[in-house]
Every structure is written in structure tokens, then in C-alpha cells.
Amino acid sequence: MNRPLLAAAGALLISTGAAAKEQPLPPFTLGYEPQTVDERGMWSEADEWEKSVKSSTLRVDDEGLNAYVREVLCKTVGTDRCDGVRVYVLNIPAFNATMSPNGMMMVWTGLLLRARSEAELGAVLGHEFAHFELRHSLKGFQARRSASDVLAWTQVLGNALQVDTRNSQFSLIGSLFRFNREQEKEADLLGLDYLAQSKYPSRSASEVWQHLMEEADATATGRKIKKRHRYRAGFFDTHPTELDRADYLLEQSMAKGDTGDAGAASYYAALSPWLPKLLEDQVRLNDFAGTEYLLNSIAATTGWTGELLQARAELFATRGNPRDLITATTLYLNAIDVGHSRPATMRGLGLSLVKSGKRSEGAEYLRKYLEAEPGAPDASLIRMYVPDERTAK
Amino acid sequence: MIVRGACAALLVLALTTPAGAHKLVEPGSPEKVADGAFRATSGTTWNRLQQSEGKYQEVWTIDGHKLNRLAFYGGVPAGKPLVKERDKKRDPLPKVTESMLLPDVPNLVERTYRTQYDIPIFNIGKQEPATLGGKEGIRFEYTYVDPGDEVERRGEAYAAIEGGKLYLVTFEAPSLHYFARDAAEVRSIVKSVTLRP
Ligand SMILES: [Zn+2]
Numbered sequence: 218m219n220r221p222l223l224a225a226a227g228a229l230l231i232s233t234g235a236a237a238k239e240q241p242l243p244p245f246t247l248g249y250e251p252q253t254v255d256e257r258g259m260w261s262e263a264d265e266w267e268k269s270v271k272s273s274t275l276r277v278d279d280e281g282l283n284a285y286v287r288e289v290l291c292k293t294v295g296t297d298r299c300d301g302v303r304v305y306v307l308n309i310p311a312f313n314a315t316m317s318p319n320g321m322m323m324v325w326t327g328l329l330l331r332a333r334s335e336a337e338l339g340a341v342l343g344h345e346f347a348h349f350e351l352r353h354s355l356k357g358f359q360a361r362r363s364a365s366d367v368l369a370w371t372q373v374l375g376n377a378l379q380v381d382t383r384n385s386q387f388s389l390i391g392s393l394f395r396f397n398r399e400q401e402k403e404a405d406l407l408g409l410d411y412l413a414q415s416k417y418p419s420r421s422a423s424e425v426w427q428h429l430m431e432e433a434d435a436t437a438t439g440r441k442i443k444k445r446h447r448y449r450a451g452f453f454d455t456h457p458t459e460l461d462r463a464d465y466l467l468e469q470s471m472a473k474g475d476t477g478d479a480g481a482a483s484y485y486a487a488l489s490p491w492l493p494k495l496l497e498d499q500v501r502l503n504d505f506a507g508t509e510y511l512l513n514s515i516a517a518t519t520g521w522t523g524e525l526l527q528a529r530a531e532l533f534a535t536r537g538n539p540r541d542l543i544t545a546t547t548l549y550l551n552a553i554d555v556g557h558s559r560p561a562t563m564r565g566l567g568l569s570l571v572k573s574g575k576r577s578e579g580a581e582y583l584r585k586y587l588e589a590e591p592g593a594p595d596a597s598l599i600r601m602y603v604p605d606e607r608t609a610k
Numbered sequence: 611m612i613v614r615g616a617c618a619a620l621l622v623l624a625l626t627t628p629a630g631a632h633k634l635v636e637p638g639s640p641e642k643v644a645d646g647a648f649r650a651t652s653g654t655t656w657n658r659l660q661q662s663e664g665k666y667q668e669v670w671t672i673d674g675h676k677l678n679r680l681a682f683y684g685g686v687p688a689g690k691p692l693v694k695e696r697d698k699k700r701d702p703l704p705k706v707t708e709s710m711l712l713p714d715v716p717n718l719v720e721r722t723y724r725t726q727y728d729i730p731i732f733n734i735g736k737q738e739p740a741t742l743g744g745k746e747g748i749r750f751e752y753t754y755v756d757p758g759d760e761v762e763r764r765g766e767a768y769a770a771i772e773g774g775k776l777y778l779v780t781f782e783a784p785s786l787h788y789f790a791r792d793a794a795e796v797r798s799i800v801k802s803v804t805l806r807p
Pocket of ligand 1: 348
């Protein structure tokens with residue numbers, strides 16, 4: 218099934234949106250076919266691009282994770298709508314999701330780490346889907362490869378840090394497409410309609426932007442640079458400001474007055490097999506304060522689990538100031554106390570102790586690491602810090 | 611398919627680099643590297659890139675740095691990053707620390723790459739004791755993907771910590787073809803390395 222949308226050629230069904238409540242969603246055409254020469258060209262380019270995405274080294278080749286993200290999309294926009302969408306999770310630790318005019322949705326792992334509930338993830342996916350449904354990529358002549366929001370989602374950090382994120386390498390794989398401000402707002406509002414009609418609360422859409430601003434502030438504070446959030450977009454801005462979005466999305470959501478379970482617990486339960494890897498990638502970004510903010514925000518829902526304690530320990534251990542080593546050692550021990558005694562915990566704790574001058578205590582934990590993982594890729598190196606192992610060798 | 615296309619494009623770039631842009635490293639005689647932090651002897655002719663990222667680094671290549679990149683980082687002291695930060699305030703790099711041990715070196719390289727070059731995928735492989743310039747050190751392997759060309763590159767690195775300073779030599783090339791082609795030459799250069807006394 219390479220091209221489910223094209224395969225459904227001619228099946229132009231009009232869906233009225235399942236059991237529309239007060240505000241029915243706009244009619245949606247299932248199995249939509251590109252209508253004009255421009256559109257057909259764009260689709261076939263997107264199809265070509267999709268082939269390369271499928272075999273891309275950046276793709277997370279995990280069916281479970283891809284299926285879960287798709288499930289959240291379907292729960293948000295409804296199964297009739299999500300039928301023609303293929304979801305690809307890309308291993309990039311930044312906040313972004315994109316959608317191509319042919320129905321290919323790409324979701325970066327950094328978004329998965331930052332969403333705090335199925336509803337927040339659904340809010341972002343719904344926004345992307347709204348661009349697709351409104352065929353924004355066709356309306357903008359700047360379309361070259363795919364409809365994407367790389368600027369939208371990286372703009373927040375860029376604004377706060379006053380960095381031109383468009384120069385980021387990440388934007389290369391993001392897309393070459395830019396929507397305009399009106400289209401962004403349209404997608405925000407239609408995305409909000411999806412959420413309001415779903416079992417998720419529409420208020421979560423505003424929260425996404427609030428949390429991004431908070432993270433950007435934390436990063437800026439940690440780097441001792443100015444925070445910057447504007448209320449209104451400037452003349453040249455292609456997107457509404459994040460503050461503006463947080464504001465009008467909350468206002469609209471209050472007008473809808475819907476409630477629901479955001480699915481925070483179920484989100485982290487589903488994400489748990491992948492969370493350690495997402496945390497590891499984040500910790501290695503060298504954004505101490507931003508990472509602290511993220512860890513605390515996850516812990517607010519899940520409590521300080523072994524995985525979170527371990528990640529925080531690594532954060533301090535890698536910065537490696539003398540005081541950091543005391544904190545790291547404590548956090549590793551706390552992780553062990555809650556039953557998180559992974560080989561990596563033993564390794565991290567052992568090395569932290571060795572670095573703090575407690576060589577023999579450290580060697581004890583490193584020995585446990587080697588016992589647990591005798592074939593570890595660094596086993597012979599770690600043996601250097603375990604005296605009797607070293608001589609025995 | 612992506613890989614082949616990208617390599618072809620890179621090859622063109624490499625071949626069109628004006629010869630005068632690089633100083634040559636002639637085989638057979640010890641050369642001062644990274645401002646004299648190292649001496650190293652090659653078995654074949656390399657190009658010394660004129661542009662370096664900061665005062666501790668020197669880069670050699672045969673066909674262009676995207677195809678084979680041998681980088682020397684000489685005597686990086688505590689408190690300094692491996693390379694000059696592209697933006698000190700907004701993209702700060704991890705620093706060499708006083709407490710740093712050999713097992714921390716791969717992680718330092720990974721974190722540096724993630725920030726400086728926006729590398730989203732970086733995997734550290736085998737890590738083992740080795741010597742560099744006669745000093746106790748580490749040898750480690752890694753792979754990473756540059757999102758600019760989505761080519762997977764393989765890396766092999768050697769490091770030692772001497773007098774509170776980090777000495778690091780890394781070699782990187784596309785996993786397909788190029789890495790294997792030059793690995794033996796690189797290992798022989800690494801064997802020849804001496805550190806500034
Ligand atoms: Zn958008």
C-alpha cells in the first residue's frame with residue numbers, strides 16, 4: 218500500500234464528521250484526488266520524497282511507536298480522516314511535526330518528549346492535519362516539497378534565544394514550505410475543532426504553546442540570555458507569536474467549553490518503552506536548564522521514576538562540576554532505591570564515585586556493571602577502574 | 611540511493627577544491643600538528659585544511675572532509691570546548707572538565723557533535739584501552755548521521771588525558787567504502803603520533 222490515497226481513486230466520499238455535536242467539522246473528502254496540474258505535480262513530488270523518507274537513516278524503525286502516534290492522530294481527527302495518512306517518526310530531538318500534501322505525516326522524537334498528554338500530541342498532529350485538509354500547501358506558491366511547520370515549531374526557541382532557527386540543519390529535512398500567518402491561524406482553529414470533537418479537551422492546544430514558552434525561558438535563563446515573547450506578530454512574521462497562539466487558543470477553547478480526559482497517564486504509559494532513549498538524546502543536547510525543565514514537567518505527571526532519576530543523574534554527571542558529582546551520585550542512588558538498577562545506573566554511579574575520589578566504592582558499582590553486562594562494548598575500558606579485574610586481566 | 615547521490619555530489623565538491631587552498635602533508639616525515647600539540651607521520655599525501663574550528667583543532671583530508679576527515683584536537687584544557695563555539699551564548703558546547711575520565715571522552719564528542727553540527731543520530735560503539743603518543747588512553751568507535759546529506763558516517767577515535775589536557779584524534783568517513791579504504795593508513799598515523807612533551 219504505497220499510495221493509499223491514490224489507490225482509492227475516484228472514491229470521492231463526503232463525510233459529515235462522525236456524530237458532529239454543536240459545531241460540525243467541515244466536510245471531508247475521503248480518497249481525495251489531486252485536481253489540477255499544480256496539485257498533481259506536488260503530489261508526485263511528495264510521493265517521491267516519501268520513498269526516500271521510508272528508507273531514511275533518520276527514521277525510527279519501530280512499528281509500535283509509529284502505530285501509537287497514528288492512533289493519537291486518529292483519535293483526534295477521527296478515523297475517517299486519518300485513514301489516508303501515513304505516519305513516520307523521525308529520530309530528531311527537536312519539537313516538530315510536518316505533513317505533506319500527499320498525506321505523509323512526519324513526527325520528530327523531540328515532539329514526543331515534549332507533549333505531556335495524548336491531547337497535547339493530538340493538538341499538534343491535528344494542526345498539521347488541518348493544513349492538509351485545508352490544502353494550504355497548494356494555496357501557497359512557495360510549496361516545493363512538503364507542507365511543513367519547521368519554522369512554526371522551532372520559532373519558539375528561536376524567538377526566545379533570538380536565534381535564526383532557519384539556519385538550523387534540522388530545517389533541511391524539515392521542509393521548504395512556509396505557510397502564511399492567516400493559514401497558521403486557520404490550521405490552529407480547525408485543529409481546535411478536532412480536539413473539541415474528540416474525547417480530548419481542546420484546552421490542551423493552548424497548553425502546548427505555554428509549555429514551549431516555559432521551556433524556552435528555562436533554556437534562556439540557563440544560558441544567561443534574554444527571554445523574549447511578543448504578544449503580536451510583527452509585519453514580516455510568517456506565524457502568529459507563540460504568546461498570541463496560547464492566548465487565542467485558550468479563548469476559543471473556553472468558548473467551546475468542552476471537557477475531557479487529556480490522557481496524560483495513558484500517554485506516558487504508552488511512551489515508556491521509548492522514554493529512556495528520548496531522555497538520553499535530550500540529556501546529550503547540552504541544554505542543562507531546558508532539560509531540567511522537561512524532566513520536572515514529566516515528573517509532575519509520572520512522579521520521579523527510575524528513568525527520570527537516571528536521566529537527571531546523567532545530566533549532572535556529564536556537566537561534571539565537583540558539586541554536580543555529589544548530586545549525580547545521590548540521584549543514581551535514588552534511582553536504585555526506586556528499583557531502577559540498570560547496568561547503566563551501576564556504570565554511571567561507579568564513574569561518579571571514582572571521579573569524586575571514592576575509587577574503591579566506585580569500583581564496587583563498576584564491578585556490578587561488568588557482572589550484569591560482561592559483553593558491554595566498553596567492558597575492557599571499565600575494567601581499568603576495577604583494580605582486581607585489571608590485574609586479573 | 612540517497613547515499614550514492616550524496617557521495618557523488620560530495621566527490622564533485624572535493625575535486626573542484628582549488629589545490630592551493632590546502633597545505634599538503636607529505637608522507638614519511640613527522641609533521642607538527644595542531645599548533646605543535648602533536649607530531650604525526652603519514653604514509654600517503656593528505657591535505658591540511660586551512661580553516662580550523664578553533665586553536666586546538668587541525669583537520670586533514672584526502673578527498674575532502676565529507677569523504678575522509680582526520681581531526682586532531684591538541685591539548686584542550688579543562689573549561690574549554692573541543693572546537694570554537696559557533697555561538698557561545700546560544701549554542702554553548704560541553705567543556706573538558708578536571709574530573710574527566712577516559713570513559714567520558716566518547717560522550718564529550720557526541721555532545722559536541724549534537725550541538726555544533728546538529729547531528730540527531732550518534733551511536734557510540736566499542737570502547738577499549740589503547741595508547742596515544744605512548745600515554746594510557748582510549749580507542750572508541752562510533753557512527754552518526756548528518757541530516758544535511760543523511761549519509762551514515764563511521765568514526766574511530768583515540769584519546770589520552772595528559773597533564774590535565776585532552777588529546778584526541780578522530781577519523782570519520784562514510785560507512786560505505788571510504789571508511790574501510792583509509793582505516794589502515796589512519797591507524798598507522800595514530801601509531802606514529804607523539805604528544806608535545
Ligand atoms: Zn502550521
